[in-house]
Amino acid sequence: MVQPAGDRTQSRFAKGQRIVDSKGAASPAGLALPDYTAQRRDELLRLYTQLEKRVQQLDKQVETEAQQRPPARRLLTHPGVGPVTAWATEVFLGSSIALPPPSR
Numbered sequence: 875m876v877q878p879a880g881d882r883t884q885s886r887f888a889k890g891q892r893i894v895d896s897k898g899a900a901s902p903a904g905l906a907l908p909d910y911t912a913q914r915r916d917e918l919l920r921l922y923t924q925l926e927k928r929v930q931q932l933d934k935q936v937e938t939e940a941q942q943r944p945p946a947r948r949l950l951t952h953p954g955v956g957p958v959t960a961w962a963t964e965v966f967l968g969s970s971i972a973l974p975p976p977s978r
Contacts, residue, residue: 936961 902915940946940961949960 933957940964 903919905915907915937957940950940957943961943964946957946960946964949955949963950957
């Protein structure tokens with residue numbers, strides 16, 4: 875007999891243990907795991923937190939750089955273009971004046 879997915883999932887967790895955070899997202903920290911696996915999970919969650927902080931710092935730096943470059947600032951006025959895209963486009967392609975005219 876095939877067991878419904880919900881029943882299989884429920885059997886993995888300790889009774890009354892919450893695996894969903896206040897935002898409704900699954901929380902890996904809430905899973906009941908063997909000791910070694912729980913230790914690796916905790917290390918990875920700490921690493922994730924460190925990386926997330928570093929990414930936020932880099933995002934702020936890129937936004938600052940994009941705001942200081944007029945071509946990137948112009949690109950930011952287009953819907954869907956954020957600081958990373960605007961800055962990278964301006965850095966890698968340079969000024970649009972430097973681009974050759976399209977061939978016909």
